Amino acid sequence: MKMMKPYVWLQTSDDSIQQVEQEIAMFCPLICQEIIQKGMGSSKNCAICLPQQVSPAMLSLILDYCRFHQVPGRSNKERKSYDEKFVRIDTERLCELTSAADSLQLKPLVDLTSRALARIIEGKTPEEIRDIFHLPDDLTENVEVEEEHVDDRSVDDLLSFINGNDGGKLNILTILIFVFT
Amino acid sequence: MNSASLAKMEGSSSVEGNQKLPKRKKMINDEDTMSKLPEPLISRILSFLPTKDAVRTSVLSKKWLFCWTFITRLDLDDTDFYSLKKKTGGKMSFHNFVYRALLHTQTSTFESFSILLANEYDMSLLNTWIPNILTRSRNLRVETHSKMSFSALASHSLFDSMLLEEVVLKMDSCAIRVPKIFARFASLKLLKLSGILFTLHSSSKVLTLSFPLLKVFETVNCRWLNGNRLHLIVPLLERVVIVEDAVSMSNETSVLAIYFSRFSMKQFSYCGLANISYYFKLLDSSSAHNASVNVVVKQCPTNRVTVTKTRAFVLLNEFRQMKCVEFEGCEVLAQSKVVAKLPSFEMLSHLKLGLVSGEVLLGLLLKSPILKTLHFKGVSTFDTQVLNSVAVPDCLTSTLQVVKFDKLHGCEHELCLAKYFMENGLVLERISFYLVSLWLGKSKIMEKFKEKLFSFKKGFSFAIIEFSYDV
Numbered sequence: 001m002k003m004m005k006p007y008v009w010l011q012t013s014d015d016s017i018q019q020v021e022q023e024i025a026m027f028c029p030l031i032c033q034e035i036i037q038k039g040m041g042s043s044k045n046c047a048i049c050l051p052q053q054v055s056p057a058m059l060s061l062i063l064d065y066c067r068f069h070q071v072p073g074r075s076n077k078e079r080k081s082y083d084e085k086f087v088r089i090d091t092e093r094l095c096e097l098t099s100a101a102d103s104l105q106l107k108p109l110v111d112l113t114s115r116a117l118a119r120i121i122e123g124k125t126p127e128e129i130r131d132i133f134h135l136p137d138d139l140t141e142n143v144e145v146e147e148e149h150v151d152d153r154s155v156d157d158l159l160s161f162i163n164g165n166d167g168g169k170l171n172i173l174t175i176l177i178f179v180f181t
Numbered sequence: 182m183n184s185a186s187l188a189k190m191e192g193s194s195s196v197e198g199n200q201k202l203p204k205r206k207k208m209i210n211d212e213d214t215m216s217k218l219p220e221p222l223i224s225r226i227l228s229f230l231p232t233k234d235a236v237r238t239s240v241l242s243k244k245w246l247f248c249w250t251f252i253t254r255l256d257l258d259d260t261d262f263y264s265l266k267k268k269t270g271g272k273m274s275f276h277n278f279v280y281r282a283l284l285h286t287q288t289s290t291f292e293s294f295s296i297l298l299a300n301e302y303d304m305s306l307l308n309t310w311i312p313n314i315l316t317r318s319r320n321l322r323v324e325t326h327s328k329m330s331f332s333a334l335a336s337h338s339l340f341d342s343m344l345l346e347e348v349v350l351k352m353d354s355c356a357i358r359v360p361k362i363f364a365r366f367a368s369l370k371l372l373k374l375s376g377i378l379f380t381l382h383s384s385s386k387v388l389t390l391s392f393p394l395l396k397v398f399e400t401v402n403c404r405w406l407n408g409n410r411l412h413l414i415v416p417l418l419e420r421v422v423i424v425e426d427a428v429s430m431s432n433e434t435s436v437l438a439i440y441f442s443r444f445s446m447k448q449f450s451y452c453g454l455a456n457i458s459y460y461f462k463l464l465d466s467s468s469a470h471n472a473s474v475n476v477v478v479k480q481c482p483t484n485r486v487t488v489t490k491t492r493a494f495v496l497l498n499e500f501r502q503m504k505c506v507e508f509e510g511c512e513v514l515a516q517s518k519v520v521a522k523l524p525s526f527e528m529l530s531h532l533k534l535g536l537v538s539g540e541v542l543l544g545l546l547l548k549s550p551i552l553k554t555l556h557f558k559g560v561s562t563f564d565t566q567v568l569n570s571v572a573v574p575d576c577l578t579s580t581l582q583v584v585k586f587d588k589l590h591g592c593e594h595e596l597c598l599a600k601y602f603m604e605n606g607l608v609l610e611r612i613s614f615y616l617v618s619l620w621l622g623k624s625k626i627m628e629k630f631k632e633k634l635f636s637f638k639k640g641f642s643f644a645i646i647e648f649s650y651d652v
Contacts, residue, residue: 098226099218110225118229126240135242 008035009047012056017047020063027066028104051103058100065109087116091132094120220244224251228292232256232282250285253292255318257282260299272300279306283313290344295322304329312338319368320347330356340364347371356380365391375401376427381408381436388412388436396420402427405436416443426454426479440464449500450475455482456489457513461496469500470528477535478510489513498524509535519544520571530554530580536588539563539598543571552576559588559617565597573605582610589614591626600637609641614648622650 006022008031026032034040034048041048050059068082087094094113101109121129130137227235227249235249257279263271279296294314304327311331314321315338329352331339337360346368356378362385369392381388388405391414398415399422405411438460445468451457457478463469476496478489493513501524515538516522529549534542534557542557584602589595602612616622
């Protein structure tokens with residue numbers, strides 16, 4: 001019986017190729033398109049080339065997620081508690097996962113991980129956030145210099161701005177001041 | 182942020198700078214974690230944050246400077262801008278925040294947009310914001326306690342909107358002039374309005390609104406002035422809730438009828454403080470099959486009894502295919518030929534009533550041939566002869582299984598009614614009596630009541646009879 005189960009061949013970013021259950025892989029819209037529209041993945045020679053963001057480790061995580069949610073008859077509570085546990089991983093992997101899920105167009109997982117990342121950011125100081133995400137602090141100098149600037153546009157200017165005239169022209173200054181008011 | 186706290190931040194970074202330098206260099210070689218994420222994805226993450234926090238991330242790094250401007254949700258809550266520590270600036274900084282959020286965001290369509298105003302504002306401001314918001318959002322939520330009226334531009338943008346999927350407007354008193362006599366909301370699925378006074382366009386007494394996808398229609402203390410009919414075309418509507426409990430609402434100039442077209446609804450609920458304000462009509466093969474209907478009329482002043490009575494009967498007639506009904510304020514049904522006026526409720530299986538007279542109760546039972554459960558909160562004094570004057574209702578002999586007798590006082594007419602159910606309820610399985618007070622349960626009155634009750638002839642073979650005190 002097990003042999004009958006259709007499989008699909010996937011190639012991850014490190015060029016390794018593996019076989020996974022088609023039913024589960026089809027959960028990802030990108031893979032689904034490749035199979036249905038292009039007839040890919042049916043053998044090792046025409047394995048589906050996954051996007052660069054999908055490493056083998058990420059693929060295995062994503063398939064775990066799909067495997068769980070593909071089972072019918074699970075209660076919302078079960079699904080929710082699975083999801084909660086699923087995103088309890090370190091921030092770096094969470095970012096990788098978000099990016100991989102996004103490249104496979106797996107929207108529910110992208111929402112799940114994005115929400116988890118948002119929770120990490122929420123209520124933290126800029127310095128803390130930079131530490132968590134290892135961001136370069138390449139703006140601080142500008143802030144010091146431009147601190148004294150004030151947005152002196154009148155409300156009318158802003159209004160005409162809002163109503164669509166030259167709405168595209170932004171400058172760094174206004175944004176910075178905006179943040180500090 | 183003021184300059185003092187800015188200085189503090191600089192200070193901390195210079196103190197720790199030495200320790201962090203090597204670490205950061207290493208990170209840059211490693212490339213930062215977040216750079217694995219493309220900018221649209223960062224914006225998506227920021228959309229899950231409160232807007233104020235999302236905007237704050239622009240100071241993180243060059244890459245993040247503009248990420249927040251693509252967020253797809255805006256939550257503008259003015260209470261975030263008032264703190265106990267800061268005495269000034271709350272209102273002004275909120276103004277600026279809203280303006281700039283509208284100005285700088287480059288998102289063409291917001292998934293959701295909410296603006297909550299707990300404090301008083303100059304409402305011309307809201308009028309300048311609303312048209313912009315309306316043309317850019319799918320889900321809109323506006324809450325304010327201030328009195329306001331929509332500008333012509335704001336009303337137009339509301340009634341012309343093609344994007345809107347969910348609209349929640351919670352206002353205290355907001356006047357909106359409807360700019361046309363027909364409007365179609367192509368994508369709207371949910372509409373919840375509160376405290377809005379619509380004035381119909383002067384060229385017609387009828388306003389027709391088409392909602393091809395609408396599922397939920399809720400209005401609380403809303404009025405439709407200067408017309409006589411509101412016509413809703415709602416093929417997918419499932420839930421209607423209309424509440425009118427504000428004392429000050431005048432009834433004089435509001436529309437008198439609400440028509441539903443192509444409507445196959447599941448739940449209809451109307452709650453009026455003083456009366457039923459509308460004639461409800463179901464048109465064009467609308468049906469209320471399997472619907473549950475809930476009507477509450479709290480106190481009907483004598484000068485409105487006649488008209489409310491007519492509207493109540495119209496309502497019951499339109500909804501005669503319903504499955505469950507809950508009717509509070511049955512006094513409005515009381516009249517001499519109640520049986521003749523009531524339609525036949527062929528599908529009705531659950532009936533729940535407030536205080537009801539024996540005549541009305543009997544009338545409803547006669548018209549509900551397949552009733553299964555009956556629940557009523559008290560019976561007013563009535564001529565007990567009426568019970569013997571007509572044939573026993575079909576439901577009593579064939580379907581009625583549960584009777585809940587609420588607010589029992591132990592009076593003579595209640596006993597008569599209980600006797601009637603005991604003798605004629607051939608398939609009864611349970612009769613529950615809820616006493617009006619705990620004291621009553623221990624009194625002599627109840628003792629006698631029970632004694633007499635158990636001495637009656639019983640029509641059913643086996644049933645649970647219970648007495649309880651309901652808090």
